[in-house]
Amino acid sequence: MFESAEVGHKTEKKEYEKTVPALRAALLDAQFELLEQRKFAVVVLVNGVDGAGKGETVNLLNEWMDPRHIEAWAFDSPSSEEAERPHMWRYWRALPPLGKIGVLFGNWYTQPILDRVEKHSKKADLDQQLDAINRFEAMLVQEKVLLVKLWFHLSKDAQKSRLEALESDSKTRWRVTEHDWRFYKLYDRFREVSEHVLRRTSTGQAPWLVVDGSDPRYRSLFVGRTLLEVIRKRLADVARGWVPRQTAAPLPEALDHRNYLNTLDLDRKLGKREYAELLEVLQGRLAILTRDKRFASRSLVLVFEGSDAAGKGGAIRRVTAAMDARRYRVIPIAAPSDEELAKPYLWRFWRQLPRKGKVVIFDRSWYGRVLVERVEGYCTEADWMRAYAEINDFEDQLIDAGAVVVKFWLAISAEEQLARFKEREAEPHKRFKITEEDWRNREKWGAYERAVCDMIDRTGTERAPWTVVEANDKEFARIKVLRTICEQLEAAFEQ
Numbered sequence: 001m002f003e004s005a006e007v008g009h010k011t012e013k014k015e016y017e018k019t020v021p022a023l024r025a026a027l028l029d030a031q032f033e034l035l036e037q038r039k040f041a042v043v044v045l046v047n048g049v050d051g052a053g054k055g056e057t058v059n060l061l062n063e064w065m066d067p068r069h070i071e072a073w074a075f076d077s078p079s080s081e082e083a084e085r086p087h088m089w090r091y092w093r094a095l096p097p098l099g100k101i102g103v104l105f106g107n108w109y110t111q112p113i114l115d116r117v118e119k120h121s122k123k124a125d126l127d128q129q130l131d132a133i134n135r136f137e138a139m140l141v142q143e144k145v146l147l148v149k150l151w152f153h154l155s156k157d158a159q160k161s162r163l164e165a166l167e168s169d170s171k172t173r174w175r176v177t178e179h180d181w182r183f184y185k186l187y188d189r190f191r192e193v194s195e196h197v198l199r200r201t202s203t204g205q206a207p208w209l210v211v212d213g214s215d216p217r218y219r220s221l222f223v224g225r226t227l228l229e230v231i232r233k234r235l236a237d238v239a240r241g242w243v244p245r246q247t248a249a250p251l252p253e254a255l256d257h258r259n260y261l262n263t264l265d266l267d268r269k270l271g272k273r274e275y276a277e278l279l280e281v282l283q284g285r286l287a288i289l290t291r292d293k294r295f296a297s298r299s300l301v302l303v304f305e306g307s308d309a310a311g312k313g314g315a316i317r318r319v320t321a322a323m324d325a326r327r328y329r330v331i332p333i334a335a336p337s338d339e340e341l342a343k344p345y346l347w348r349f350w351r352q353l354p355r356k357g358k359v360v361i362f363d364r365s366w367y368g369r370v371l372v373e374r375v376e377g378y379c380t381e382a383d384w385m386r387a388y389a390e391i392n393d394f395e396d397q398l399i400d401a402g403a404v405v406v407k408f409w410l411a412i413s414a415e416e417q418l419a420r421f422k423e424r425e426a427e428p429h430k431r432f433k434i435t436e437e438d439w440r441n442r443e444k445w446g447a448y449e450r451a452v453c454d455m456i457d458r459t460g461t462e463r464a465p466w467t468v469v470e471a472n473d474k475e476f477a478r479i480k481v482l483r484t485i486c487e488q489l490e491a492a493f494e495q
Helices: 013-037 054-064 089-094 110-117 123-142 156-168 178-185 187-201 216-239 272-291 293-297 312-320 366-370 372-376 381-400 414-426 428-433 436-443 445-459 474-494
Strands: 041-048 070-074 101-105 145-153 208-212 299-306 328-332 359-363 403-411 466-470
Touching: 013 054, 013 216, 041 054, 041 216, 054 070, 054 101, 054 216, 089 101, 110 123, 110 187, 123 145, 123 187, 123 381, 145 187, 145 216, 156 178, 156 187, 178 187, 187 208, 208 216, 272 293, 272 312, 272 474, 293 474, 299 312, 299 474, 312 328, 312 359, 312 403, 312 474, 366 372, 366 381, 366 445, 372 381, 372 445, 381 403, 381 445, 403 474, 414 436, 436 445, 445 466, 466 474
Parallel strands: 041 101, 041 145, 070 101, 145 208, 299 359, 299 403, 328 359, 403 466
Antiparallel strands: none
16 A cells, blocks of 8 residues: 555645645635534544654644644553553543544554554454454444544655654754664564555545655645545535435344343342341442452443333442442433534543443443434434444443443333332422423333343343343342342452
């Protein structure tokens, strides 16, 4: 892929000076149209050979465009805060909102390439990482992100000349380090690995563009014109009503209408005395586990989903009563805010992930996309169909980073839900818990039941299984929740 960038592209000074004013004006116009429409975000990935002008080009873009609406991020070695979370956490935080441009140096391609160049990983490991990157970028494209991937290239001789020129000038000498010369010695291997990465990840929806970095004027105009062209094209596409290509195969319902939920035994009960005894034992057991020294290298992510009035709040309170308040946070998930709607769907959950030794409890979660958004039509069929795989990827990344992910669906019968609704309406201190939306949701019981069964079937993985809790009896449900958390933490410690 690099041959076209080694033919010695050049731009004369006179042509450059003649072209730049109109290009700057056009870029500003496109930038403000992008900001005004807020229909998509632009993510520019900046990668390539050291000395090829990556930093200079981004500085120039900030000069040519309005820097208030360009967010530039440079990623070096992970901070302690970043190291305690999944690898992709810091990149999710950097994603720009709709209408803005984000420029990411040292992004999700950097470490996989360097690990392979320095032989810290095998080719199979690299290819697995690239497959995950392709899935991630496909998700970004579907989530209204225009992805512009720029690879700045120099030949080996050109890189050597560039480093020598910088080193010989007292004003730029500081920019050349021993690290740069060490990587120059690895140039051939770096090129081999990089070409493999580019070919493997240059997709129809997110292709790589190779930038010849040998001539600064050519490089600057190429990048400026490329960015202008892709933004203008997407703006025109959006104006014509364009949306990402969407396809989805239908999910068939069982012919006899039997499913996992409607065949549950919801009559399981626990006596008051037995409940009190088990509650004390299990809360003590959980308290000890979250203070265990082995938990310092782990985190705990609890997901509570369930029918309205299924008892999620009561179960969560029995869990938090066993823990130090400094160790946990409860995140109630409601309708997304304007800020959250301007980012890819999973962004608002990535930002809440815990550090090592901490607990986050989600009262409703990322499963809203395949439940309420599916049933109520807040997203397309293709959106919620692709969400199953995206959620599985997300949870795999949490587990790979040391999180123990425990997911609960609290199930009650339609008759029990009706009784609880009426009880809430009758008691002044519980009246706030019942809304018109709860009654509307009840009318769609069958649609929700089918969505839940599909969710359990498609996201109940070996690494992050669902625990379905028979919750007609609140005491039984609370004990099952506590016991499950303890058992899964203990199993994780033994691994």
